[in-house]
Amino acid sequence: NWKDGSDFIDFWRTLRSVFQQYNNLYTYLIVSTNPQCIETSKIKDQDNPIFAQLPIEYIQPFSVEQTKEMVERLALIMGLEFDDVIYGKLNDDFGGHPFLIRMVCSAINSICSSDRPQRVDKTLYEKGKILFEEKYFSYIEMVISVLSEYYPDEYAMLQSLAIGDLTFFNEFAKESPIYTNHLIGYNIIDKNNSTYFFKIEIIKNYL
Numbered sequence: 560n561w562k563d564g565s566d567f568i569d570f571w572r573t574l575r576s577v578f579q580q581y582n583n584l585y586t587y588l589i590v591s592t593n594p595q596c597i598e599t600s601k602i603k604d605q606d607n608p609i610f611a612q613l614p615i616e617y618i619q620p621f622s623v624e625q626t627k628e629m630v631e632r633l634a635l636i637m638g639l640e641f642d643d644v645i646y647g648k649l650n651d652d653f654g655g656h657p658f659l660i661r662m663v664c665s666a667i668n669s670i671c672s673s674d675r676p677q678r679v680d681k682t683l684y685e686k687g688k689i690l691f692e693e694k695y696f697s698y699i700e701m702v703i704s705v706l707s708e709y710y711p712d713e714y715a716m717l718q719s720l721a722i723g724d725l726t727f728f729n730e731f732a733k734e735s736p737i738y739t740n741h742l743i744g745y746n747i748i749d750k751n752n753s754t755y756f757f758k759i760e761i762i763k764n765y766l
Contacts, residue, residue, distance in 0.1 A: 564602040571608040589613060592705045593741075617744040620655030620758075623647055629657065630664060637668050638675025645684050652688065654746055654759030662698045663761075666691040692764060699765045706741070713741050720748065720755060721766035728755065 561567060574587065589596065594615045599607050621629070627646040634641055653659040667687030671677045679687075691698075706714040712731065716738060719727040731738045732755065739755070742748045749758050757763040 567596075568602055568605055568608060575608050575612070593709050595709050615744070617746070620746045621650065621657055621660070622655065623650045626650050626655060626660060630660065633661070633664065634679075638677065639668060639671065639679050640676050641679045642681070644681065645679060648681070648684060652760045654762075656702065656746070656759060659698065659702065659759070659761065662695055663688060663691045666695055688761075692761065696765060699762060703747070703762060706745070710741055713738055717742060717747065717762075718766050720757070721763045 577584065578587075597607075597609050597611060597613050597615070600610045601607060623646050626649050627643075630641055630646065630649065649660050649663070653663065664687075667679055667683060667690075670686055670690060671679075671683070703714070703717070706717065716728050716731050719725075739748070739750070743750065747757065747759050747762055748755050750756075
C-alpha cells in the first residue's frame with residue numbers, strides 16, 4: 560500500500576495533526592538517502608502533508624583528522640601502517656566519504672603481502688586506487704545511484720561537469736539553485752567564485 564502514496568499521506572496527516580495539538584508529546588526525525596519526501600509538493604494529486612515542513616541537513620564528510628582516526632584504527636587490526644601523507648590523499652580523492660575510503664583501503668589491503676606489518680606509501684596507495692577504480696566501481700555506482708534514480712537532471716549535470724561541458728552545466732545552475740543544492744549537499748561538488756568543481760575525484764573519473 561505504501562507504493563502508491565496513499566498510506567504515506569494518511570500516515571503523515573495523522574502524525575502532523577497530533578503533533579499540532581500536542582507538540583510536546585513527541586518529535587520526529589526522517590533519515591534517508593535523499594530528501595525527496597519533503598521536497599515533493601503533491602502526491603497522487605493531494606498536498607504532501609510534510610512538504611517543506613522539516614529542515615534538510617546533510618551528513619558532513621570526514622575531515623582529514625577524522626579520516627586518519629578511522630583508517631588508523633582499521634589499519635592496526637589489518638597490520639598496515641599508512642604514511643601520514645596518505646590521509647590527505649584519501650580525503651582529496653574520495654571527498655571525505657567514509658564508505659568509499661573504507662572500500663579503497665580494503666582494495667589496498669588485498670594487494671599487500673601477507674608479511675605484516677606493512678607500510679602503505681604513495682606508490683602502494685596509487686596501486687590500490689587503480690584497483691578500486693577497475694574492480695570496485697559498483698561501490699561508486701551505489702553512492703551516486705540516488706542521483707540517477709531520483710534526480711536525473713542533476714545526474715546529467717554531473718556527467719557534463721565531469722567531461723568539461725561547462726556550458727550545459729552552467730545553464731542549469733543559473734536557472735535555479737535547486738539543481739546544484741543536492742550535488743553540493745551530497746558533497747560531490749563545491750563552488751568557489753562562481754566556479755563549480757568536483758570534491759570527490761573518484762566520481763569525476765568514473766563519470
